[in-house]
Amino acid sequence: MKIGILTIGNELMNGRTADTNASFIAREINLQSWQVEAIMSVGDDFASIKNRLDYLMSLTDAVICSGGLGPTADDITTAAIAQAFGLPLYTDENVLTYIKDIFTKFNLRWVENNAKQAMFPQGAEVIPNSRGTAPGFSLSVEGKLIFVIPGVPAEAKLMITHGVIPALRKQFPQNEQHAAKQTIKTFGLSEAAVDDRLKDIDFKSLGVNIGFYPVFPENHIVLISRSKTQDQAQINLQKAQDKVSARVQDYIFSYGEKTLEEVIAALLTEKKLTIAVAESCTGGLITNRLTDVSGSSDYLERGLVTYSNAAKISMLGVPADIIEKQGAVSEETARLMAEGVRKLAGTDLGISSTGIAGPTGGSKEKPVGTVYIALADSKQTICRHYAYRWDRKRNKDMFSEAALFLLKNYLQGKINDTR
Amino acid sequence: MKIGILTIGNELMNGRTADTNASFIAREINLQSWQVEAIMSVGDDFASIKNRLDYLMSLTDAVICSGGLGPTADDITTAAIAQAFGLPLYTDENVLTYIKDIFTKFNLRWVENNAKQAMFPQGAEVIPNSRGTAPGFSLSVEGKLIFVIPGVPAEAKLMITHGVIPALRKQFPQNEQHAAKQTIKTFGLSEAAVDDRLKDIDFKSLGVNIGFYPVFPENHIVLISRSKTQDQAQINLQKAQDKVSARVQDYIFSYGEKTLEEVIAALLTEKKLTIAVAESCTGGLITNRLTDVSGSSDYLERGLVTYSNAAKISMLGVPADIIEKQGAVSEETARLMAEGVRKLAGTDLGISSTGIAGPTGGSKEKPVGTVYIALADSKQTICRHYAYRWDRKRNKDMFSEAALFLLKNYLQGKINDTR
Numbered sequence: 001m002k003i004g005i006l007t008i009g010n011e012l013m014n015g016r017t018a019d020t021n022a023s024f025i026a027r028e029i030n031l032q033s034w035q036v037e038a039i040m041s042v043g044d045d046f047a048s049i050k051n052r053l054d055y056l057m058s059l060t061d062a063v064i065c066s067g068g069l070g071p072t073a074d075d076i077t078t079a080a081i082a083q084a085f086g087l088p089l090y091t092d093e094n095v096l097t098y099i100k101d102i103f104t105k106f107n108l109r110w111v112e113n114n115a116k117q118a119m120f121p122q123g124a125e126v127i128p129n130s131r132g133t134a135p136g137f138s139l140s141v142e143g144k145l146i147f148v149i150p151g152v153p154a155e156a157k158l159m160i161t162h163g164v165i166p167a168l169r170k171q172f173p174q175n176e177q178h179a180a181k182q183t184i185k186t187f188g189l190s191e192a193a194v195d196d197r198l199k200d201i202d203f204k205s206l207g208v209n210i211g212f213y214p215v216f217p218e219n220h221i222v223l224i225s226r227s228k229t230q231d232q233a234q235i236n237l238q239k240a241q242d243k244v245s246a247r248v249q250d251y252i253f254s255y256g257e258k259t260l261e262e263v264i265a266a267l268l269t270e271k272k273l274t275i276a277v278a279e280s281c282t283g284g285l286i287t288n289r290l291t292d293v294s295g296s297s298d299y300l301e302r303g304l305v306t307y308s309n310a311a312k313i314s315m316l317g318v319p320a321d322i323i324e325k326q327g328a329v330s331e332e333t334a335r336l337m338a339e340g341v342r343k344l345a346g347t348d349l350g351i352s353s354t355g356i357a358g359p360t361g362g363s364k365e366k367p368v369g370t371v372y373i374a375l376a377d378s379k380q381t382i383c384r385h386y387a388y389r390w391d392r393k394r395n396k397d398m399f400s401e402a403a404l405f406l407l408k409n410y411l412q413g414k415i416n417d418t419r
Numbered sequence: 420m421k422i423g424i425l426t427i428g429n430e431l432m433n434g435r436t437a438d439t440n441a442s443f444i445a446r447e448i449n450l451q452s453w454q455v456e457a458i459m460s461v462g463d464d465f466a467s468i469k470n471r472l473d474y475l476m477s478l479t480d481a482v483i484c485s486g487g488l489g490p491t492a493d494d495i496t497t498a499a500i501a502q503a504f505g506l507p508l509y510t511d512e513n514v515l516t517y518i519k520d521i522f523t524k525f526n527l528r529w530v531e532n533n534a535k536q537a538m539f540p541q542g543a544e545v546i547p548n549s550r551g552t553a554p555g556f557s558l559s560v561e562g563k564l565i566f567v568i569p570g571v572p573a574e575a576k577l578m579i580t581h582g583v584i585p586a587l588r589k590q591f592p593q594n595e596q597h598a599a600k601q602t603i604k605t606f607g608l609s610e611a612a613v614d615d616r617l618k619d620i621d622f623k624s625l626g627v628n629i630g631f632y633p634v635f636p637e638n639h640i641v642l643i644s645r646s647k648t649q650d651q652a653q654i655n656l657q658k659a660q661d662k663v664s665a666r667v668q669d670y671i672f673s674y675g676e677k678t679l680e681e682v683i684a685a686l687l688t689e690k691k692l693t694i695a696v697a698e699s700c701t702g703g704l705i706t707n708r709l710t711d712v713s714g715s716s717d718y719l720e721r722g723l724v725t726y727s728n729a730a731k732i733s734m735l736g737v738p739a740d741i742i743e744k745q746g747a748v749s750e751e752t753a754r755l756m757a758e759g760v761r762k763l764a765g766t767d768l769g770i771s772s773t774g775i776a777g778p779t780g781g782s783k784e785k786p787v788g789t790v791y792i793a794l795a796d797s798k799q800t801i802c803r804h805y806a807y808r809w810d811r812k813r814n815k816d817m818f819s820e821a822a823l824f825l826l827k828n829y830l831q832g833k834i835n836d837t838r
Contacts (some may be wrong), residue, residue, distance in 0.1 A: 017444030027434030041458035072614035106808040283710025284703030291702025302730035319692035
């Protein structure tokens with residue numbers, strides 16, 4: 001089956017927004033063993049949308065459109081598609097009630113142009129949107145299927161997975177096959193290095209497709225196994241997963257969709273351990289990520305962003321002369337910060353970061369991207385030094401990921417040094 | 420002048436690579452006041468490349484192709500374009516020498532398929548590539564211009580700026596127009612509400628285009644003014660901006676590209692004020708955002724994530740009975756947190772957050788999404804209560820944005836209450 005992707009919005013045509021939906025949709029289509037024949041972007045313009053749609057329909061069996069379903073005047077996708085095929089628009093009262101309920105529930109002031117999001121071309125089947133006010137729809141015209149979903153990436157992703165893909169499978173049952181899917185999340189290897197380690201594995205003979213998805217600073221591997229029976233798909237998936245695991249074992253933190261902070265949450269909860277954080281260069285990002293998990297107050301006691309030396313000295317008890325002699329960015333300071341916050345908070349564990357996120361503050365011995373991560377328990381403090389070379393924000397992402405990955409390894413009993 | 424963009428490569432069609440070249444090229448074209456009419460991606464396939472190129476040429480004056488100029492077997496762009504227009508290929512001896520020199524200089528082993536990169540369709544003009552071995556080319560066919568550049572983003576960027584744009588300017592001098600652009604960033608109004616407030620402004624008569632770009636939890640407005648002279652474009656832009664400002668004044672935090680935290684950085688620096696943060700529900704996000712700005716250590720002294728009540732009591736001096744009677748999520752606690760962290764850190768300002776990010780922890784009186792933000796200086800403490808209704812992550816985003824927006828207003832002297 002050939003699929004066309006049409007992303008719609010002036011923000012794509014003027015380059016203000018990079019099109020992440022197209023690549024996401026393309027990945028999902030490829031994982032289904034269908035072929036993406038063409039990807040196109042078009043502005044919010046009636047004639048252009050019709051023209052591009054006609055062209056894509058001439059090339060493919062189904063076109064997935066994303067974007068232009070908002071409430072504002074420049075969101076014209078639904079109207080443009082209705083006009084393109086000479087279909088009248090109707091208001092779906094159920095959807096209208098659903099949208100109005102959201103406004104009531106969230107105490108938002110109802111503005112009449114929001115009613116636009118409850119309008120659909122005649123014959124459309126509504127695709128629910130559990131994340132936002134704009135549902136999508138599918139339409140069967142001229143023997144081809146058209147899907148329309150919002151441009152907001154989080155909403156688009158959910159609706160592709162739960163709305164579009166199942167509908168395509170149903171419409172093109174000759175492609176019906178049993179599938180099993182596994183995501184394997186890794187940190188610490190580049191995409192090229194992951195690819196290199198896996199490249200000679202024969203996934204094809206297992207009926208398994210493999211995809212690589214860099215989600216900075218992580219690299220995710222997705223395996224999709226297809227077979228005549230669900231059991232066989234599952235068996236082949238497991239075989240493929242075992243092969244992948246054997247090659248990149250040390251870098252895997254999650255089999256499935258769990259985030260690194262969710263994996264840590266489960267480990268801390270299982271082991272009934274509490275933790276406190278002392279951050280310098282990460283500026284609150286480690287604590288922020290830990291608190292992204294609901295229920296984190298059960299194990300996270302506090303987090304201190306000791307940005308100034310005075311804060312490191314007065315709150316964490318790092319001696320001034322250590323900072324003076326070794327530097328605020330040093331192994332010794334990192335260790336004392338982790339130990340200090342653990343004592344102060346009375347927790348089982350203390351974790352710390354000190355480094356140089358950049359772009360300023362680097363030196364020859366300690367260039368931008370240098371970071372020390374320390375982790376203290378009642379018996380020992382371990383410390384790691386890493387050197388990255390990204391911009392400020394990505395260095396902070398890397399530093400926080402390295403800290404959380406170290407914590408995960410510790411909680412899984414994978415750390416053996418004792419100094 | 421209308422431009423089409425065609426990005427070429429199987430990695431785009433299977434979603435393995437997100438297409439960043441298209442948005443970069445689109446931005447550059449828009450800055451020249453030219454119009455991007457269509458953006459397309461296609462796999463490495465002779466017939467498909469010809470088909471897409473024909474279609475794009477029917478819509479535009481010039482097509483910029485990127486990708487497929489490498490030395491490997493699947494890099495077929497040059498050959499496909501030559502075949503599409505029935506042009507023979509020739510080897511440019513100067514280019515071949517240039518490529519061979521690079522191999523010698525970097526001690527690389529010469530492999531004969533690299534000579535492919537010195538081949539061009541008859542009539543092509545070479546566009547030099549100062550960063551890599553694959554030069555690009557331009558071709559004039561059927562009254563249209565075709566540009567072909569590599570897919571490697573760093574090379575593509577240089578060649579667009581130094582090769583493609585100057586060549587287009589030379590070929591289409593009649594399209595010379597001057598443009599001026601302004602971004603206006605807002606927080607606190609929904610996209611629909613912004614649209615509603617601005618919808619009856621006549622931007623067209625000013626030659627100004629307006630675009631709305633939601634960047635959760637912010638809404639950005641972009642104005643592009645075009646005119647025969649740069650002066651007039653600037654005057655019209657200012658008029659449009661004044662009209663927008665008059666309607667959404669209270670919600671604007673940035674004229675230009677500065678982030679909210681960068682605006683705050685400039686204000687704190689200008690006023691020589693220091694700040695400390697005490698966070699509960701935002702879990703470190705406020706501090707993390709403040710530290711996203713390089714040089715933030717000049718004004719940010721420390722940030723405390725007092726997640727437990729014990730931390731609020733012992734570090735910030737919030738009396739236990741206040742937490743017991745009013746609750747950890749209360750105006751009184753927020754005020755005492757801001758005052759407490761200000762005193763502890765010895766800073767000019769203290770800012771705090773306490774609330775319920777969810778999904779658990781809500782009650783009838785204090786539902787999920789409730790937050791109190793307080794800001795203390797030496798004379799007063801102000802406090803605000805907000806109610807949002809998003810998921811945990813977006814609530815945290817909203818809370819932190821509300822805190823930073825309040826801080827911005829305070830620093831701009833826009834807060835008048837004193838209790």
